[in-house]
Amino acid sequence: MKMRKIKSILLGGLLLVVTVVSAQTPEEKGLAIALQAELADNGWGNSSNSLTMTLKNKNGQTTVRKTHGFFLEVPGDGDMSMTVFDTPKDVKGTASMTFTHKVGDDDQWLYLPALKRVKRISSSNKSGPFMGSEFAFEDLSSQEVEKFNHKYISLVKVSGTVCHKIERYPVSKKSGYTKIIIYLNKENLRPEMLSFFDRKGAKLKTLTYSGYQQYLGKYWRASAMKMVNHLNGKETLLSFENYKFNDPTITKDSFTQNSLKRVK
Amino acid sequence: MIKHLVFTVLFFNLSVVYAQEIQEEIIEEELVEEVVFEVVAIVVPAKYTWEISGNIQGDYRYFEAEGLYFGQEQEYFSSIFNPEIYVEWDNRNQLVQFKGFARLNQHDIEQTHWDIRELYYQKIIANWEVSVGKKQIYWGFTESNHLVNIINQDDFLEGNGVANKLGQSMIHISNYGDMGTIDVMVMNDFNPIQFPGAKGRLRPPFFIDYNSTTYESKDGKNNTDLAVRWSHSINAVDVGVSHFKGTSRTPLFTTTDGVNFAPHYELIDQTGLELQASSGSMLWKLEAIQRKSKRKTIQAYTIGGEYTLVTKRGYDVGLLAEYNYDNRGAESITGLNDDIFVGLRIGLNDGQSTSFLGGMSKDNESGTISYFAEANRRLGDSWKVSAKAFGFKDVAKDEFLYLLRKDGFIEISLAKYF
Numbered sequence: 241m242k243m244r245k246i247k248s249i250l251l252g253g254l255l256l257v258v259t260v261v262s263a264q265t266p267e268e269k270g271l272a273i274a275l276q277a278e279l280a281d282n283g284w285g286n287s288s289n290s291l292t293m294t295l296k297n298k299n300g301q302t303t304v305r306k307t308h309g310f311f312l313e314v315p316g317d318g319d320m321s322m323t324v325f326d327t328p329k330d331v332k333g334t335a336s337m338t339f340t341h342k343v344g345d346d347d348q349w350l351y352l353p354a355l356k357r358v359k360r361i362s363s364s365n366k367s368g369p370f371m372g373s374e375f376a377f378e379d380l381s382s383q384e385v386e387k388f389n390h391k392y393i394s395l396v397k398v399s400g401t402v403c404h405k406i407e408r409y410p411v412s413k414k415s416g417y418t419k420i421i422i423y424l425n426k427e428n429l430r431p432e433m434l435s436f437f438d439r440k441g442a443k444l445k446t447l448t449y450s451g452y453q454q455y456l457g458k459y460w461r462a463s464a465m466k467m468v469n470h471l472n473g474k475e476t477l478l479s480f481e482n483y484k485f486n487d488p489t490i491t492k493d494s495f496t497q498n499s500l501k502r503v504k
Numbered sequence: 505m506i507k508h509l510v511f512t513v514l515f516f517n518l519s520v521v522y523a524q525e526i527q528e529e530i531i532e533e534e535l536v537e538e539v540v541f542e543v544v545a546i547v548v549p550a551k552y553t554w555e556i557s558g559n560i561q562g563d564y565r566y567f568e569a570e571g572l573y574f575g576q577e578q579e580y581f582s583s584i585f586n587p588e589i590y591v592e593w594d595n596r597n598q599l600v601q602f603k604g605f606a607r608l609n610q611h612d613i614e615q616t617h618w619d620i621r622e623l624y625y626q627k628i629i630a631n632w633e634v635s636v637g638k639k640q641i642y643w644g645f646t647e648s649n650h651l652v653n654i655i656n657q658d659d660f661l662e663g664n665g666v667a668n669k670l671g672q673s674m675i676h677i678s679n680y681g682d683m684g685t686i687d688v689m690v691m692n693d694f695n696p697i698q699f700p701g702a703k704g705r706l707r708p709p710f711f712i713d714y715n716s717t718t719y720e721s722k723d724g725k726n727n728t729d730l731a732v733r734w735s736h737s738i739n740a741v742d743v744g745v746s747h748f749k750g751t752s753r754t755p756l757f758t759t760t761d762g763v764n765f766a767p768h769y770e771l772i773d774q775t776g777l778e779l780q781a782s783s784g785s786m787l788w789k790l791e792a793i794q795r796k797s798k799r800k801t802i803q804a805y806t807i808g809g810e811y812t813l814v815t816k817r818g819y820d821v822g823l824l825a826e827y828n829y830d831n832r833g834a835e836s837i838t839g840l841n842d843d844i845f846v847g848l849r850i851g852l853n854d855g856q857s858t859s860f861l862g863g864m865s866k867d868n869e870s871g872t873i874s875y876f877a878e879a880n881r882r883l884g885d886s887w888k889v890s891a892k893a894f895g896f897k898d899v900a901k902d903e904f905l906y907l908l909r910k911d912g913f914i915e916i917s918l919a920k921y922f
Binding site (some may be wrong): 295330332347349356357360367369 | 555557559590592595624628630631633640641643645648667678680685735737740741742780782784785786787810812814818819820851852853855856857882885886888919921922
């Protein structure tokens with residue numbers, strides 16, 4: 241008797257949850273999954289890596305750029321990042337420091353070693369391409385949930401993987417996009433593919449992630465990201481190496497103007 | 505005193521490397537026959553990270569008018585060598601940085617010169633940085649004038665651009681925390697300014713008698729100069745407040761016969777303020793100074809902004825506008841005493857990092873116009889080509905620039921980075 245009561249309460253509860261879920265609007269569901277994905281990636285602390293960027297033009301000619309950098313998770317706000325250029329040689333030692341914010345404009349500074357000068361970069365530059373690549377600054381900065389409005393579409397298969405298809409719309413008017421479709425792996429909520437749409441609503445670029453590896457038993461990081469520009473036929477491949485986590489020397493003090501001038 | 509310290513510290517570090525070298529050579533005795541390059545790679549312990557880089561550049565400069573003064577040419581070929589060596593150890597908590605500069609000029613023996621731009625040892629202890637040696641320090645935010653930037657002397661043989669500063673010997677202590685960054689510098693071994701020689705362009709007509717240089721300080725060029733700066737970034741605002749006490753970097757010229765001019769360096773107290781605020785696509789900038797000497801007190805400021813936008817093709821475009829005020833009048837070498845500056849910056853954001861920067865200043869009172877334009881582009885992976893133009897128009901007779909009024913030029917450069 242008692243058992244049955246508990247069971248029915250449980251069942252009732254379950255039904256309630258199901259109805260709550262189904263009562264969600266596509267906007268609420270999209271946001272809920274984006275928040276879950278963010279939660280799944282919470283607590284990584286700090287990391288560092290090196291990056292090789294291969295630019296490929298329509299004729300298949302390639303150019304290679306190298307950078308390395310380190311990153312800090314800031315609870316309650318966007319991440320901090322420091323990126324240093326290794327090649328081409330004329331920009332070697334140029335470094336950029338970015339404080340992303342959940343709300344409002346990011347702060348970004350560039351250090352020019354030839355002049356010993358730190359310059360603040362205006363946040364309107366975010367839609368511009370990064371180092372001649374098919375990636376815009378905004379594609380590479382930390383993807384805070386608050387920077388988008390979300391809308392859930394459906395479950396779809398992307399290259400055999402079941403994904404949540406969610407549309408997101410940039411909040412900032414300075415963004416180069418009107419819409420981004422993100423495909424999040426249903427299993428672990430890591431991004432598998434992104435499609436970018438320009439102001440005219442045309443599909444501009446597609447980004448695919450591959451070579452995922454799990455770090456600290458929890459955090460998924462892709463070892464390759466490929467961006468294809470459908471308008472100009474160009475491609476950019478990012479390949480990440482030397483991922484490291486839990487470096488005790490990476491703290492808030494690693495992100496000062498002094499460290500920006502010193503970083504190599 | 506400071507010079508001594510510089511030498512001791514550098515010597516100490518060299519001896520450390522040397523000791524390691526000997527130890528490693530004994531261990532690696534069988535490898536004696538290896539080529540030199542590999543031996544070098546072996547003797548530097550794994551804990552040391554070192555790097556040699558730099559560039560070699562060739563310039564061709566063409567002056568559009570014949571020189572006003574005897575001996576000047578219209579075409580100049582020259583070359584620059586910029587070597588850099590960087591060594592770090594102790595988990596990046598200790599480092600030595602060297603940056604050299606040398607120029608060979610086809611005609612002017614004075615412009616054929618070299619300088620140690622940087623050679624310093626730095627130690628990092630938690631939030632403290634201590635550096636000893638020759639350094640380059642840049643302060644300020646504005647583009648058309650650099651009032652607050654006082655630490656390093658201009659390498660006037662290279663023109664008065666911000667990229668051309670002589671290395672300054674100092675002990676530099678820096679501390680950063682939640683309340684911002686405090687920098688303290690103690691300097692001596694002052695670098696007097698030097699102008700191009702008889703065969704060079706962009707020089708005054710009179711003979712500068714460097715041997716008769718005088719200093720207000722009784723210690724001459726070895727006066728101990730002091731500088732302190734507090735700087736901070738609070739969200740969208742960057743701020744800096746600085747004070748410099750010591751020998752002025754800008755000389756006055758004294759003459760008894762009207763032909764020979766001797767530089768004189770006063771002692772000054774200069775307080776500087778730098779302010780920058782970002783608001784969407786706009787960057788607002790302000791630099792202001794008050795400079796006191798026994799003779800007079802001057803005030804100067806630069807105020808303005810930069811508006812940036814990104815075009816449909818992904819070009820970065822920056823529109824610059826600044827106003828310069830300076831109450832020292834004709835005494836100012838730059839002549840920016842009541843001038844409006846407008847400028848344009850374009851970055852194509854392409855694989856070759858093609859960029860353009862141009863601007864002009866106009867004096868509201870005298871009508872003097874000065875302008876510049878420069879563009880550069882990477883070729884392949886390690887070459888860079890650049891073009892530059894610089895000139896004046898309607899220069900007023902009472903300005904220092906009047907002496908240089910025929911020295912407008914265009915220049916093409918090719919640099920190889922290694």
